[in-house]
Every structure is written in structure tokens, then in C-alpha cells.
Amino acid sequence: MDGKGILNVRNRSFSLYLLIAMVFLIVIVVGLVSVNDYNNTKKMFDRNSQHLQRQTEQDIIATIRLTDESYTLYDTSLNDQMRRGFDAVLLEYQRTDGIPSRMDLMKIKHDLGDPFDIYIINESGVIEFTTYAPELGLDFKKTPYFFTYLTTIRNSEGFFPDHIVEEMSGSGQLRKFAYMPTPDHRYVLELGLAKPAFSGERSAIQYREAVDRIASANPYIDQIRIFNVWGDLAGNSSVEPDSSTRIALEQVTRQRGDLSVARPETGQTVKYLFIDLKSEQYGSDPSRIVEITYDDTLFMKNAGEHAQFHLLIAILALIVGICSAFVLSRHLSDPIAGIVRDVDRISDGDLDWKISPTNLKEFQVLEQSINRMVLSLKTGIMEVQDEKTFQQEMINQLPVAVFVKNATDGKYIFWNKTSEEIYCLKISDVIGKTARELFPEFMAKEIEAHDRETIINGRCARNRNGPDAQNRGRFFHIVTVLIPDSAGKPRYILGMAQDLTGEAALLKQDLISSITRGDILDQLAVIMNSLERAQLKTSEDAIQAFFDNTIGSVESIRNQIGFMRTLQDLGIVSPKWQNAATAFESAIALMSVSRTDIRAETGNFEVYTDPLLPRVFYELLENSHRHSGRQLTAIRLSAHISEKSLHLIYADNGVGIPCDQKQKIFEFRYGTGTGMGLFLVREILGFTAITITENGEPGNGVRFGIIVPKGKWRVRE
Structure with missing residues (x-):
């Protein structure tokens, strides 16, 4: 959407936006008030329910503790009767010299009365002798805390009463x-008093009815059950609790503390209250576990009704607020409608239009501000257009190619006239396209690699070699620079390319001419030396040998001069396809007469490289002869x-190159002679991305490896 579309939303009015804003504000206020009131009421509701639960x-x-105290008072009233009963049992134990099997327990039971039963518990916590057959052999080790209690009694002195409890076996x-x-502390004597009146007397102080009355006052309680520490339902041990209840009871008994268990599938929460009634004075544990089942669904139902009530109040408040907002928004938007229409016309491009005057002070200030802003905008647009035209024309007239592309997708967004001349592509064909859409694949990959390096x-x-509009070989120097955005992220790539064909050709010619002059002077020195030495010889054969050396040197000078003339005629800038064996033979021709066995075993391989390839091989040959001598x-x-x-x-099989010089030999002016031979070799090959390294073994000759990348060699059919 452009700027015009943003300012000119014709299907909506300012009054609508004002109404929406007011409604939005009303919704926020009503919502916050309603939510706050609901939360406060809910918190109060929660506090009341929690207080009711705690109460x-x-x-x-x-109630249960009060009932237990009543039981304790009743139990204590029977202690004297139980103490007197032990007198007869101890007399019988002493009569039999402490041998329980010889004791007449039934006679003692008869003397004490039928309600009494006698038990003799050995050191292992087992009832070994008794008048009550159902509990004969009962092992108290299965109840660790009670076995510990019995062991303490056995090792102590005195009388130890216990509560009225249900027998562990029997009925x-x-x-x-x-x-x-x-x-003798070998046994524990136990008396058990069973009166039929126990049930009736204890029923007078039962707590069950009082607990039920308390629970009925709490509407969220669904069920209450009371268990003893054995997990049996108090008052009805025949009812077996389910497995989940049994596990919870065991955990409560083990930790002797309360426990809450949520049951979301039934909408209930079960609270287990552990009421610790155990006394150190007694062996049995009359503690109780009260299981209270709370109905969470009732609580949620009440909360839902409360929420519905607050929602109804909020809806009524919203309806009243929206109606008021509608009337008010219509009244406030009328003065602005005229300004909106004027701004809409200005946004359509009529910068000469003025905002209509109004009678309100605030809108008069707005009117004047908009008119000044439009005037400034109009002036600024004209200045920007003039500046843009000037910059465009200035860049177009530069003698170097200038182009700009997006750093993200690689699409060109600027292309000056010099770029059209260098790359032979018109601006209309370039803008909005990538390198892959404009150039051959190998060239596009090269450009993308350089873009990544720039980023x-x-x-x-x-540097790059390539054809111009007339398909002539040219040499270009290209520089690309990254232009980031305000956040420092890559946005544009600015590139500049300059045709340095003439400068490169002159530089290369000067370098080759300098080296060739040095080689010719070397050959002339050989000729002069041979002529001087020939004058000293008297035999015709010796003189002829020196003349042969002189002729070879003259021939070398002539070949080098001819090679330079050929390069000047053909040009020495643009690479071309050359047969490797032919170039090597041309290099041999530049040499003076040599007895060295020189051969090329390269087959029909052709290399796309600089026309100075023969000079590369010549420098390698000259280097071998100069440094190896007669060993070569x-x-x-x-x-x-x-x-x-x-x-x-x-x-070759010459002296080779020491390891510490394998890199230095390619440096500028290193070594004897001109010091530029191998430097020239590396530079000439490097124009077409060909590399050269020396990896021979010192003492066993040189070994130069020339690596020609893919696309720069072929096999001639």
C-alpha cells in the first residue's frame, strides 16, 4: 500500500475510530471493575469456605478428643480391679518356679471370674499360653511399636494398664x-477383662452422632468416615476400605499427619485428619483418622453462579457505555471531517491546496501546522528531485562502472552508463535481475563468491579478464563495498569496475622487455666470451666449438626478439587456448644450444591462460640451466x-631447491640475475587462477607443480 492508500481509508471515518477508542476504553474500565469486584467477592467467598472447613x-x-478423654476416665476406673487380678497370677507363677506350662491358668480364671482371661507373652512377643484360645500364638512382632512396648514392660517393674480396645483376634x-x-523378666503377664456391659456403657459417650451433626452444618461435605490406626472403619470393622483409601490411610498412619487427596475425575477432595490420641502410659494406640470428602462441584457451581451475576452486570454497563460513546463520538468528529477531506486532497498530490479554516482554536493551530508542513514538503520534494537528478547524471558521467545490488537477494538496483559499456548490458535489462539471470554460470558463481566475501x-x-562489446580481450579491476543499514545489517553492495587493459598491457610489456633485455645481455656476454677464447685457440676444431656456442647464443637472441614482436602484434593481455606441448617447444626455441635431454609428455592438453605461457616455461628452463650446471x-x-x-x-635432475627457499623463490627480486623470473611466472599464471608450487626433494632436482582449475583446460580432439 502506498502513502495515498494509507491516508485515504474511504470506508472508515474518524468518528468510527473515536467510537472504537471510547468503546475500547469503556470495555477496559468495565472489565477491570467487574474483574476486580468478582475477584474480591471470590476471595471473600473462598475465605468463608476455608474458614468453614477449618472450623x-x-x-x-x-469432639473426638473430648470423647477419648471420657473413655480414658472410664478405663482408669477399672485399673484397681486389674491390678488385684495380677496378685493371683503372680502367686501361681511363683508356685510353679516360673514354668508357665505347669501353671493352672483355668483355675486362676475361675477364681478371678469368667470376664477375665489370662495371657503369657514370651520374649519373642508371642502369646505362648492363654485361657482365650482364639489369640493363642498371636505374634506381636507384626506390630512393631506394640512389640517394643511389651519389651519395655518385660524389662521393667510394676503395673501397666491399657485402654479398652477391640481384641485383635476372635470375635x-x-x-x-x-x-x-x-x-525373672522372662515373660509379660497380660489380663483381659471382657464385660458385656462395655458396649452399652461406652455407647453413652459415642462421638459419631456429634460428628454427623457438625458435618451437616457444612454443605460442602459429602461424606465422613472414621478409621482406627489399623485401617478399620471405627464401629464396623467388617467393612473393608478400597485400595486407594487403604494406601492413604497407611500414609497418614506412617507420617502421623494430615493428608489431602484431590479426585478431579469425581470432582471431590478427600481430607484425612490424623487425631493423635496415643499416650505413653498405654500400649495401644486409640488414634483416629477422620476421612472427610468435600464436594468441589458444589463450590464450582456457586462460583459459576457468582460469575454469571457479575457478567450480567458488566454487559448492562457496556450497553449503556457504548450508547453514550456513539452519541459523543458523532459530536466530536464533525469539526475534523473538513480537515480530513482537505488532507485527503493534498495526499492525492495537490500540494497547492490549503486546509479550510475553522472556528475552534485547537483546529486553527492544526490547520496552520498542516499548511506549513505541506509547503515544507513541497520544497523538500523539489530539492530531493534536483539532488537525485544531479547525482544520477554525475555517476553516469564517471569513467568507471558503478553498480548497486541488494545484499539479500543479489538483485541489481543501479547501473550507470559506463557499466553498460563494460558489461555490454543495458540498464533496462539489468535492473531487478540477479547475476545468474544476466551472466554465464561460471561468471555468476564467481560474482556470488565475491559478494559473499564482501558481506x-x-x-x-x-581482477577479471573478459571480452568487451567488440569481443576484444580486456582486463578489469573490480572493487565491491558493503553498505549496511542503520542496524548494521548488510543492505546493499556497491561495486565499481575500471578497464585497466592499457595499463596492464604496458606494465606487462615493460616487465617482459626488462627481463628480455637482461637475457639478451647475458647471451651477448656469452658471445663475447666465446670470441675472446676462440682467439686464443690454435686448432681449427677448438675454434669451431666456440663458434658453435656463439651461433647458439645468436639464435637464442633472434628467437627472443621474434617472440616479443609476435606478442606486440597479437596483444599480451587477453588469455587464449594454448597447447601445453607447443608452448613448451616454443620455450625450448628461446634457449641457446643445450645438450640437456628436454621433453614434453603432455599429450593434447590445452590451457586457457596468458599468451606468455611460453615465457613461463622458458623461465623454468633457464632457472634449471642457471643453477644446476653440469649435473643437469x-x-x-x-x-x-x-x-x-x-x-x-x-x-629436472639438477641440484634442487633447499626447503627454506621453496616459497622465497617466487618473491620479487629474490635470487641471482634479475630476481624476477619466477615472480613473473607466478604472476602470469595467476591472471587465470592457475597456481604454481615447488615440491621437489633437495639434491634430486626441482619439481614445479602447475595446477590448472576446472574450466581452464581441455583435451584437443
């Missing part, structure tokens, strides 16, 4: 128990393909 649980605990009737150790390093400079007898140039690259191997 209910505290009342239940108090489960209520019994009053008491314990006393034997004088990483901030700039990239490179053979030179070979071979070729093989490895990993899609062509490897040309130049090797």
Missing part, C-alpha cells in the same frame, strides 16, 4: 487389658588429471 475440622477434632469384642512383667569482510577487490642432464614436462584439475609437472 468444621477443628470441631470434629475437639473383636471390647476388652480392658493390663500388663505386668514376671519377676563477510566489508569489501572485496579483484634431463628435463621433463608431464601432465595428469586429479580431482577435476589438470596438473602440469615440470621436473
Whole structure:
């Protein structure tokens, strides 16, 4: 959407936006008030329900503790009767010299009365002898805390009463128990008093009815059950609790603390209250576990009704507020309608239009501000257009190619006239396209690689050989610079390219001429030396040998001069396809007469490189002869393909190159002579991305590896 579309939303009015804003504000206010009121009421509701829950649980605990105190008073009233009963049992134990099997327990039971039963518990916590057959052999080790209690009694002195509790075996009737150790501390004597009146007397102080009345006052309680520490339902041990309840009861008993269990599938929460009634004075544990099942669904239902009430009030408030907002928005938007229409006309491009005057002070200020802004905008647009025209024309007249592309997608957005001349592409064909849409694949890949380097390093400079509009070989120097946005992220790539064909040709010619002059002077020195030495010889054969050397040197000078003339006629800038073996033979022709066995075993491989390839091979040959002397007898140039690259191997059997000089020999003016031979070799090959390294073994000759990348070599059919 353009700027005009943003200002000219014809299907909506300012009054509508004002109404929406007011409605939005009303919704926020009503919503916040309603939510706040609901939350406060809900918190109060939660506090009341929690208080009711705590009060209910505290009342239940108090009722059970009060009932237990009543039981304790009743139990205590029977202690003297139980103490007197132990006198007869101890007399019988002493009569039999502490041998329980010889004791007449039934006679003692008869003397004490039928309600009494006698138990003799051994050191292992097992009832070994008793008048109550159902509990014979009962093992108290299965109840660790009670076995510990019995062991303490056995090792102590005195009388130890217990509560009225249900017997662990038999019919489960209520019994009053008491314990006393034997004088020799080998056994614990136990008396159990079972009166039929126990049930009736204790029923008068039962807590169940009081607990039910307390629970009925709490509408959220669904069920209450009371268990003993054995997990049996108090008052009805025949009812077996389910497995989940049994697990919860065991956990409560083990930790002797309360526990809450949520049951979301039934909408209930079960609270287990542990009421600790155990006394150190008694062995049995009369503690109770009260299971209270709360109905959460009732609470949620009440909360839902409360929320519905607040929602109804909020809806009524919204309806009243929206109606008021509608009337008010219509009234406030009328003065603005005229300004909107004027601004809409200005946004359509009529910058000469003025905002209509109004009678309100605030809108008069707005009117004047908009008129000044439009005038400033009009002036600024004209200045920007003039500046843009000036910059465009200035860049178009530059003698270098200038282009700009997006750093993200690589699409060109600017292309000056010099770029059209250098790249032979019109601006209308370039803008909005990428390198892959404009150039051959190999060239597009090269450009993309340089773009990535520019984004990483901030700039990239490179040289490139290529044809111009007349398909003549040219040499270009290209520099690209990254232009980031305000956040520092890559946005544009600015590129400049300059045709340096003439400068490169002159530089290369000067370099070759300088080296050639040095070689010719060397050959002239050989000729002069041979002539001087020939004058000293008397035999015709010796003189002829010196003349042969002189002729070879003259021939070398003539070939080098001819090679330079050929380069001047053909041009020495643009690369071309050259047969490697032919170029090597041309290099041999530039040499003076040599007895060295020189051969090229390269087959029909052709290399796309600088026309000075023969000069490359000549410098390698000259280097071998200059440094190896008489040891040199053979030179070979071979070729093989490895990993899609062509490897040309130049090797001789001379003295080789020391390891510490293998890199230095390619430096400018290193070594004897001009010091530019191997430097020239590396530079000439580097114009077409061909590399050269020396990896021979010192003492066994040189081995130069020339690696020609894919696309720069071929096999001539």
C-alpha cells in the first residue's frame, strides 16, 4: 500500500475510530471493575469456605478428643480391679518356679471370674499360653511399636494398664487389658477383662452422632468416615476400605499427619485428619483418622453462579457505555471531517491546496501546522528531485562502472552508463535481475563468491579478464563495498569496475622487455666470451666449438626478439587456448644450444591462460640451466588429471631447491640475475587462477607443480 492508500481509508471515518477508542476504553474500565469486584467477592467467598472447613475440622477434632478423654476416665476406673487380678497370677507363677506350662491358668480364671482371661507373652512377643484360645500364638512382632512396648514392660517393674480396645483376634469384642512383667523378666503377664456391659456403657459417650451433626452444618461435605490406626472403619470393622483409601490411610498412619487427596475425575477432595490420641502410659494406640470428602462441584457451581451475576452486570454497563460513546463520538468528529477531506486532497498530490479554516482554536493551530508542513514538503520534494537528478547524471558521467545490488537477494538496483559499456548490458535489462539471470554460470558463481566475501569482510577487490562489446580481450579491476543499514545489517553492495587493459598491457610489456633485455645481455656476454677464447685457440676444431656456442647464443637472441614482436602484434593481455606441448617447444626455441635431454609428455592438453605461457616455461628452463650446471642432464614436462584439475609437472635432475627457499623463490627480486623470473611466472599464471608450487626433494632436482582449475583446460580432439 502506498502513502495515498494509507491516508485515504474511504470506508472508515474518524468518528468510527473515536467510537472504537471510547468503546475500547469503556470495555477496559468495565472489565477491570467487574474483574476486580468478582475477584474480591471470590476471595471473600473462598475465605468463608476455608474458614468453614477449618472450623468444621477443628470441631470434629475437639469432639473426638473430648470423647477419648471420657473413655480414658472410664478405663482408669477399672485399673484397681486389674491390678488385684495380677496378685493371683503372680502367686501361681511363683508356685510353679516360673514354668508357665505347669501353671493352672483355668483355675486362676475361675477364681478371678469368667470376664477375665489370662495371657503369657514370651520374649519373642508371642502369646505362648492363654485361657482365650482364639489369640493363642498371636505374634506381636507384626506390630512393631506394640512389640517394643511389651519389651519395655518385660524389662521393667510394676503395673501397666491399657485402654479398652477391640481384641485383635476372635470375635473383636471390647476388652480392658493390663500388663505386668514376671519377676525373672522372662515373660509379660497380660489380663483381659471382657464385660458385656462395655458396649452399652461406652455407647453413652459415642462421638459419631456429634460428628454427623457438625458435618451437616457444612454443605460442602459429602461424606465422613472414621478409621482406627489399623485401617478399620471405627464401629464396623467388617467393612473393608478400597485400595486407594487403604494406601492413604497407611500414609497418614506412617507420617502421623494430615493428608489431602484431590479426585478431579469425581470432582471431590478427600481430607484425612490424623487425631493423635496415643499416650505413653498405654500400649495401644486409640488414634483416629477422620476421612472427610468435600464436594468441589458444589463450590464450582456457586462460583459459576457468582460469575454469571457479575457478567450480567458488566454487559448492562457496556450497553449503556457504548450508547453514550456513539452519541459523543458523532459530536466530536464533525469539526475534523473538513480537515480530513482537505488532507485527503493534498495526499492525492495537490500540494497547492490549503486546509479550510475553522472556528475552534485547537483546529486553527492544526490547520496552520498542516499548511506549513505541506509547503515544507513541497520544497523538500523539489530539492530531493534536483539532488537525485544531479547525482544520477554525475555517476553516469564517471569513467568507471558503478553498480548497486541488494545484499539479500543479489538483485541489481543501479547501473550507470559506463557499466553498460563494460558489461555490454543495458540498464533496462539489468535492473531487478540477479547475476545468474544476466551472466554465464561460471561468471555468476564467481560474482556470488565475491559478494559473499564482501558481506563477510566489508569489501572485496579483484581482477577479471573478459571480452568487451567488440569481443576484444580486456582486463578489469573490480572493487565491491558493503553498505549496511542503520542496524548494521548488510543492505546493499556497491561495486565499481575500471578497464585497466592499457595499463596492464604496458606494465606487462615493460616487465617482459626488462627481463628480455637482461637475457639478451647475458647471451651477448656469452658471445663475447666465446670470441675472446676462440682467439686464443690454435686448432681449427677448438675454434669451431666456440663458434658453435656463439651461433647458439645468436639464435637464442633472434628467437627472443621474434617472440616479443609476435606478442606486440597479437596483444599480451587477453588469455587464449594454448597447447601445453607447443608452448613448451616454443620455450625450448628461446634457449641457446643445450645438450640437456628436454621433453614434453603432455599429450593434447590445452590451457586457457596468458599468451606468455611460453615465457613461463622458458623461465623454468633457464632457472634449471642457471643453477644446476653440469649435473643437469634431463628435463621433463608431464601432465595428469586429479580431482577435476589438470596438473602440469615440470621436473629436472639438477641440484634442487633447499626447503627454506621453496616459497622465497617466487618473491620479487629474490635470487641471482634479475630476481624476477619466477615472480613473473607466478604472476602470469595467476591472471587465470592457475597456481604454481615447488615440491621437489633437495639434491634430486626441482619439481614445479602447475595446477590448472576446472574450466581452464581441455583435451584437443
